[in-house]
Amino acid sequence: MSGESITLLAIAAHALVVLAAAVYISARRMPSAAIAWILAIAFVPLLGIAWFLLVGAGRLPRRRRDQQRDVNRAVLERAPGEWEVGHGEEWPEALASAARLNRELGALPIVGGTRASLEGDYADTFRRMIADIDTATSSVHVEFFILVLDDTTRPFIEALARAHARGVAVRVLSDHLSGFLYPHRGATRAALRDAGAEWHAMLPLRPFRGQWQRADLRNHRKLVTVDGRVGWTGSLNLIDSSYLKRGNLRRGLRWKELMVRVEGPVVRELDAVFITDWYGETDELLPLDASVVSVPKAAAAELLDAQVVPSGPSFENDNNLKLFVYLLQNARDRVSITSPYFVPDESTQLAIVTAASRGIAVELFVSEIGDQVMVHHAQRSYYETLLRAGVRIHLYRPPTVLHSKHFSIDDDIAVIGSSNMDIRSFSLNMEVSLLVHGRAFVDELRRVEDAYRAASRELLLEEWLRRPARTRVLDSLMRLTSALQ
Template identity: 30%
Template sequence: MHGPRVYARRFATWLSLRHPRLARALGFAHARRRPLFRVLQLIMHVIGFFMSISAVMDTRTSQGAIAWAISLNTFPFVAVPAYAVFGDGDFSSYIATRQAGLEEVRPMAERLVQSIDEAEVARTDLTGLMGTLSNLSSMPVTFGNTAELLVDGEETFPAIFEAIDSAQAYILVQFYIIRADDTGRELARRLIEKARAGVRVKVLYDDYGCLGLSDDYLAALREAGIEVQPFLNLVGGANRFQLNFRNHRKLVIVDGKTAFVGGLNVGDEYRGLHARLSPWRDTHMRLTGPVVTCLQVPFAEDWHWATGQMLTDLDWSISQRNEGDARGLEAVSIPTGPADPMETCSLTYLAAISAAKERIWIATPYFVPDEPIIQALQLAARRGVEVRILMPELFDSKLVEFSSYSYIGELEMAGAEIRRYQDGFMHQKVMLVDDDFSLIGSANFDNRSFRLNFELQVGILDRGFAGKVEDMLTADFLRSRATSAHDLAEKSMPFKVGVRVARLLAPIQ
């Protein structure tokens, strides 16, 4: 096994060949002749060593701690700056700060639960999947809802814009990414129009996801009286800014009566206009009924975190059932995040997988699961459940592409079927269990969604809606091809090495 000096020399040689000016500036050119390089090398290894201790103490999983510790001590020139930006850091302080804010907002959620008819709560099978998800998310199971599947941007954006145009009291908008392109400007135009008509509008966006969003775009919103806030990860001095903890939720609520949840952000690429990734395959849904009131809770929590303001001026009454529908859909809101007492996102998926009796269909763009998820899928396949996983053929991340190949063999061996979507880039996050349960939202099957991102999903128990999800996914499967471990066997050796390395780095992706 090569020592750190060998790797350091190799890095210096690579840097000298690829980026000679940078190498000369850092003293890496002809590193063996430069004392500065040896000093810098020693300093980086010392820093990497102490950072690896921090990683072992603070990283949430043993796999992540091992991955960081190895990287920091082996490749400090790369891993040290990466850990400074993406490492968990003082995670306990972050949790304490976030939970302190949630304690102020939580009474609204408690009143919300209390306001639901006791007879409805009594309908919920607390030992079943919906009851389990309710206990995990601390959100009630609601009845009398409606849900409409919105396939791709062609259906999603017109539906959102139509709802915005009909707003009478307020509009809540939250996205991970907002672009200042044609789609983003169309959203801004409609929000500005409603704000000038007296409708209260609040827009919450993620700092990292909207790094390229222009100041002019935001200024135009604010000038119209719209409250616009970034989701900041730094509140007071309790926690340093971390790019790790991103708000990945996609949510629009109009008047507390209509909500939109799913996988689409705001940008032309989500309408199939990306130069490389088009056509863009995604799924959103439109919801009405009591679950909409529940979806206001995570927005209120995030708004309070970003601004310190309590959203007491929203309609917190449980929305009336849809006329002529005595029961409607059974739905539960599932907001998840890194400050949860338990790993709610991964446990949600584990609960759904464990509850399956006949089939599990999963569509996800980023399939980089942890070992418990892999084992749960293997067990499901072994007990006779049909396990089908749909992922893209075309990826927007090379690391995720490499990682995805590493799981095919062990799932295929257990009897699961893995397919790759062929018609452009697939970005939807959809899960179908048996003939009656659907899960749709923003969460991927990866460590970032499981433990680092703020995500939002909605679980729906209804055969009619599940049938529509089945039809949608069946059409997607027809646009896919089966993949197997043999595909990896035919790849080049550098590709196979990349797959193994990506698997080792999966816990910190």
């Protein structure tokens, strides 16, 4: 066979591979993601195909998705009660639809009777969580993306040991891959074992044991529940505020977090998320609290309505994405967003720009510096469009990394949890968010945002347009990588 014939066959084979990839990849992806993958396979076929085979599947294995559906059915079969709605007559028009959307996608109802308070001090958060664990009489459930034994977290693990010594069931989940990316992995596991905690890794990558899924599908949730009556969730990981990486320590970086502490019926909904993940990792389905809960009318007036929103690749839909975009589209007066990694998909970016363009006061809090180079530069590529639309961008001053994840809509709706406003959190990570309705809670969150504003500098369009050309090129190139999901 001549060299010319071989070349023609190679071209034809390459064209067939690209065509097959175009048909297969575009079936269940957004056009931008599909195009990015097809271009990668077209221009670097061997590397592109290998990378797609490694990280191309966007859902967990069928067994995990079936388990999620099992728990969803069990949750929906619980006897409903008056507690499901606390202040429905006071809700803004959009909230009823948002609550129904969340229930349809994530199975968990909006509930009344919630007490909620925010904690943004790193040390105080640990002290308060430890104090709650020390009141446990039946169960402590702990689930964090990162869990490392260090001087900051040792008192927390010691509290788990005290709970176990009292006869409390202590169950702990942490992400498998993150355990290898941070120090003290062996010491951490030994400390949990010595504390009497039953620990399991989330989404383990153990192919020889049949435990495998797309490697970058991670469980990013952060939560604690105590006896089903007190709960915590938010942005904090169980690790020192430097995250113990050499580069962070050299630069003097410290993480700024925000957690929410809740009491009332919503805690059992938060616990249902833990029960689902425990079931997925152990095949043990813990009993769901199915009792009828009622809130005394005399107390209900002072309490909040709240809804737990789980999301991630165990669901068929991007639950948090749909909620976030819906709330942004229905804002009336004001939107305030805090996200350490802001790499939105097209629908989120359009909703934010549209809100600003129709006169809504929109502000975005992000860190001035980044701990992840590619993500930080991808994030910066969105700033010009936002600034031109009238979004005010506040850059939190270094050496603090603003890691809080929350946003508020108008005067009475807030969302706080583990989810960034980025493509990874929308589609690839298992996340948990808390939707809260209540003027008092939003006022408390506004005070947090005021403190952020005071510790930030505002980025102006004129300044941004003067940044060096090489930086613009890097930002744009990194933006392209965000679509490979």
